[in-house]
Amino acid sequence: MKFYSKKAIFLDRDGVINDPKNNYYVWKIEDFIFNEHIFKTLREYIQAGYILIIISNQGGIAKNIYKKLDTEKLHNYMNYEFRKRGIFISEIYYCPHHQEFTKCICRKPDSLLLEKAIARFNINPEKSFFIGDSKRDIMAAEKVGVKGFLIKKNEKLPKII
Numbered sequence: 351m352k353f354y355s356k357k358a359i360f361l362d363r364d365g366v367i368n369d370p371k372n373n374y375y376v377w378k379i380e381d382f383i384f385n386e387h388i389f390k391t392l393r394e395y396i397q398a399g400y401i402l403i404i405i406s407n408q409g410g411i412a413k414n415i416y417k418k419l420d421t422e423k424l425h426n427y428m429n430y431e432f433r434k435r436g437i438f439i440s441e442i443y444y445c446p447h448h449q450e451f452t453k454c455i456c457r458k459p460d461s462l463l464l465e466k467a468i469a470r471f472n473i474n475p476e477k478s479f480f481i482g483d484s485k486r487d488i489m490a491a492e493k494v495g496v497k498g499f500l501i502k503k504n505e506k507l508p509k510i511i
């Protein structure tokens with residue numbers, strides 16, 4: 351018997367955590383611009399007992415625009431900046447595929463990455479939320495019973511508590 355006890359806030363990356371500006375594919379550290387308004391709200395989520403998990407499509411890897419290693423380096427930087435501000439991200443899951451090349455079930459609007467996170471961290475989907483700026487974020491969330499919050503690109507994060 352497994353107890354799905356934790357509650358989580360799932361976050362899309364580009365357009366939620368960072369402002370992608372006109373770069374559709376963000377992989378350089380100098381192109382990664384945090385949306386400054388997220389930090390306070392993310393700390394509030396943590397204080398309210400949520401764990402934070404990022405779920406991101408990174409189809410630029412399949413398109414050979416950048417490598418997995420670039421994404422990992424960027425995420426190390428992102429985590430470092432988060433930690434300086436008292437924010438701990440439990441995991442960052444990303445899909446490196448793109449439908450032009452590979453069929454997969456991890457790219458949003460599919461939900462494999464959410465399912466992985468739910469299983470690994472014993473997350474109760476009914477107590478959890480997904481914040482994304484794209485309909486496919488919300489579609490992925492709803493497939494696993496997680497409530498989606500659709501925000502505008504770089505908009506302030508919702509007050510969930």
Ligand SMILES: [Mg+2]
Pocket residue numbers: 362363364365366482483484
């Ligand atoms: Mg996005």
Ligand SMILES: [Zn+2]
Pocket residue numbers: 445446447448454455456457
């Ligand atoms: Zn995938």
